Amino acid sequence: MQTLLFCDFDGTISRRDIGYSLFHHFSGGHNDALLPDWKAGRISSREVLTREAAMVSATQSEIMSFLGQFEIDPGFSAFVVQSRKNRIEPVILSDGLDFYIKYILERNQLGGLQVVSNVGHFIANGLEIEFPRVNRACRRCGNCKGEIIEEFCAQASGTVRTVFIGDGYSDICAARVADRLFAKKDLAVYCREQNIAYTTFDTFHDVASRLTREGYFSE
Template identity: 30%
Template sequence: MGLEGCGCEVNNPIIFCDFDGTVTKKDNIVSIMKQFAPPEWEMWKDQVLSRSVSIQEGVGNMFRLLPTSRKQEITKFVLENSEIREGFSEFVQYTKKQQIPLYIVSGGMDFFVRPILAPFDSIAGVFCNQADFLGETIQIQWPHPCDQTCTNQNCGCCKPAIIRQLSNAKTHAIVIGDSVTDLEAAKISHTVIARDYLAEKCGELSIPFQPFDTFYDCIDILEKLQISSQTKGVGK
């Protein structure tokens, strides 16, 4: 752990990148709630950030405040208002050229995560939650639950479990993120590239990290890792 920016050779890198607030400039769930939810959504948001309730409970209860009758309006709003962070397209091309597997691991919802990522066809895989619009209010399904090793439990989309699923003892896990959903993943990764809440928490917990603002910064950080050309892309 803590090898980021050290100038040492890195073998078998694999990238686990957050979506909301990382690939996109803003957190899409927060944007949706500000636009469509009653005021009590903020209580759940604050409890998630303070870690007094689980991500699964808090986010699930936020979406239950939204009627499914507004599905088209909500979907149109989020797809039209999402902005991709600068350099992401170049970052995806860089990982493809360097043969580094890039996985998007998101606490967001399929109805906006997948359409926004559709143009980027070289991404190795996308993990996110699923929104059910069949009832009166939006219900969230959690297809990527915590494994037996997860100490957090009820992560929603459990990023540490996905990292363990796709990595092995020979891989170098790189986490890129910004929020509370990335904190447990950062604790078990080798390199952390962080901004906003995640950067603050890494600082508080003495988790080594590299700060970023754009994905051009992420490319620069990966360049400094001196990734081995003989072994990159292995390790799934």
């Protein structure tokens, strides 16, 4: 059976939520007012991201140099190596922005990973967000991870099982469709409330040893 493996980026691969940190920093904290409505599902990710981007006042070089402080999970690089040894190519699904994900991955020699995300464009003294993907049904997400996982499954030949690893509210739709779920922080709280089965983890070392024990990884 083929395994399809999907990972969230912000707060899962990156130790901190870079999208949140970036908008918080460059909006002078004004973005925080939007978050309660978003977490409660009253406004969509698209609306939040569009409004957050409108609050940003910074040049491209200011934004890019802000990214220098962020680290990735200490087990993630080894996790990618091990996945590939087992002929599984991890795919990153993000409701964040392409430019900082690519920057952080490349800085960690992980630039070859496939990323499905929203797109950020630098404009004079700010940012503009583009949503290249059209969600079929979801009105909550910018880039619905649950729908993307279903599309990958539909394109695969033969039987597949899906694994998803995430940490937050942008992972809710993925958590509902994944066969095997690893969750921490807000996503773990949500899954407990909704009776969605998951395994919690601290780092990707934990995920790797669990997947090995369960036979997803044989090497």
